[in-house]
Amino acid sequence: MGNFGFTLIKERHIDFDANDKSIAEYISDREPSFRICIECGCCSATCTSGNFTPFSLRELQILLRRGENNKVKDEIRKCMLCGKCTLVCPRGVNTRNIVMLAREAFQKQEKYAV
């Protein structure tokens, strides 16, 4: 059939049940403090990378919990591992380790160097 001039748009909701949450589980099993994040944003506020890129650890860790892994896979590389986030976290989350574990999880999943 001919060109309608418009198309169907993909829905943008997070389909929680369909998403793969194994990356988050991988991190949570190895870094228990991953569970106690309250998403206050203190980490993202002080973040070195976040100054110049959309990198936000607060957002990325939520996306992992929701299984929106594709959005995190490349973004997580922007972390400079400076440790400023770990310094300021009020809950004492080991944020640097979470970044390292995320990278490790993706690497194991994809079997290529991240």
Added chain:
Amino acid sequence: MFSMDGQIVIVGGGAAGMESAGQLARSGYHVTLIEKETITGGHVRNWYHLFPDRRDSREVIKYFDDLINHKNITLLTGLKVEGIDKHGMSFIVNTNSGTEIKADAVILSTGFDLFKSERKEEYGYGIYDNVITSADLEVMFRKGEIKLHNGVIPGKIGIIHCVGSRDEKVGNLYCSKLCCVTAVKQAMEIKEILENARVFCFYMDIRMGGALYEELYRESQEKYGINYIRGKVSEVSVNIDNKLVIKAEDTLVGRPLKMELDMLVLMAGMEMSESSKSISESAGLATGENRFFSPADHHFGSNKGNVEGVFYAGTCTAPMNITETISHARAVVSDVIGYMNNGDR
């Protein structure tokens, strides 16, 4: 001039009523405690374990029952107070049986009603099989089992905060204060009964403003793996398998979220008790926009109102937890004794 011979009537035999009755009795005053149900105890009787330390509510009920077991207390149950008439310095308390009781001072401890969750039509309480309230869940806890309508064990349970509170559509702008900590407590209790269940709390804010509350929140995440999603659930529906489908926005990601759940628990807020409406109208007692009794002064007059000789104790003034209710009830005793001794405010 009043004295120890004066008659004090306390309307409402819940936590505040029983505490103030017990303390006044022990100070030597004669108290008539009137309760509209056949047993005292109010809402506390309907809870299983209480925050913050998860102790059995039956211990607290026992404390109250022992407290009002005093020769200075006349307990009248199954009697509903309809109004108070002031004549000079004394009061006639009118009940639904036609009995009139004379009083020199009246304490109103009429408590709260739980918000009727069917009013939040979009959540389908009373329509969809597996939508229950926090109060319904406490009953399940007491029985030691959590089951769906068809007897199956639920695997995914959602909790919605702020049902009937902070909500203009139902006319309650205020925060009910205790629902967030109740949600956290109940989430943990669910996990203790159903180890493999996944629990999701949908909140607007997490308000942990009480002693040990924030610690509970942390424990719920650390030990029990409770999931918290910031976003108010806007609608609930059912799919072909009779599973509940919720729509919320994951506000911290900025995208809508769709999830299937087996069961949904609504954190019903606190409202001014319906039964106190006729009382406040009869005596011209001032109520606030939130419909609770207005205090004479927010700082040092929270047990008094606009009518001399009528005092308030407990959740008929504002949402408060059991600890605060007991403290508030002990405070009213001090006000009442002052009034009885001096005849002035």
Added chain:
Amino acid sequence: MKKEGKKKIWSEYQKEIADDHFFYVRSCIRQSFFPGSEQFFLNFMRNVLGKDVYENPSHTTCTGIGYHSDIVPFATLMTVVARHFALMKESGYKNIAISCVTSFGIYTEIIETWKHFPEELEKTREYLYKATGREFDIPENMAHTSDIIYKFRNEIAALAKNLLINKKTGEPLNIVEHIGCHYSKMFPKHGVGGAEFPNVLGGMIEAWGGKVVDYPERRHCCGFGFRQYLVQANRGYSLSNTAKKFSSMKPFKADLVLTNCPGCTMFMDKWQYTIKEMEGIVYGEEGESIPVLTYEELAGLVMGYNPWDLGVQYHMVQSEPLLRKLGIAYDPDNKFKTKDGRQMPVPENLINV
């Protein structure tokens, strides 16, 4: 699903619907796309029930479609509507029967505005008088025509020749009901049953023997959106919302979609064709699409009127599967013939044929 809970809500949203002496205001879209609907309504009310339904030849479009597309300003809209009220006053009518849900939405919106902002009412009186010399009163009763058919649903059931039952299986038909957003979402108290569990169409379906289907996206908007749909580049956004509703209702195996809004009927009907062409997806059973009817068309079928007289053949999705389920006889040869028997060109790309 607990029926008592729904009944409780419905009892709290009982709106007053007038009984007789209606001033009828037609719908721009329904007249063109679903010609049999308004004809049925007038025929039923006047000839079957013997009611007085008056149409004024000076009645115009309410311009709601222009208002929602940001072309007609609110002041103009109020004046146009006020003119209709003036026509009502001049013809001596106090009850208005509104055919279109968008119209219904703007009438209720305007009247609520006048209630809260009396200065707007005064301004409108001034504008109308200056423009036309007319004066108006606010109607006593405002009903949508689906409210009126709802009110007389039991009378229709009593005259029913074809109840909404699958003749082959003996089971009630599964019917999806879709309420136009402007019917009750803006002012829930102006809708029968409120906004969350509306009952205006559900009540009709149950009175006529059918079964109402509830599905997750029941409350979702069809996506009409006016300014979204009218601009071709934005149309995909509108289309996608209808697609969302259909994918959600597919597992429930609906036999029919019943709507009370012209835009929604148009969308739910026509987009099934578009989605089929674009993606090859159909939402009915066995490769069929789901017929979408207006409540007047359905009432007509229930009462035994000839389907071609009701104009169901002018929908994109053809109703033959539904007619077979209902056991209604139809003559395929007469489908696209004029009233006096001349053959009209037969449309291409008919679905379900």
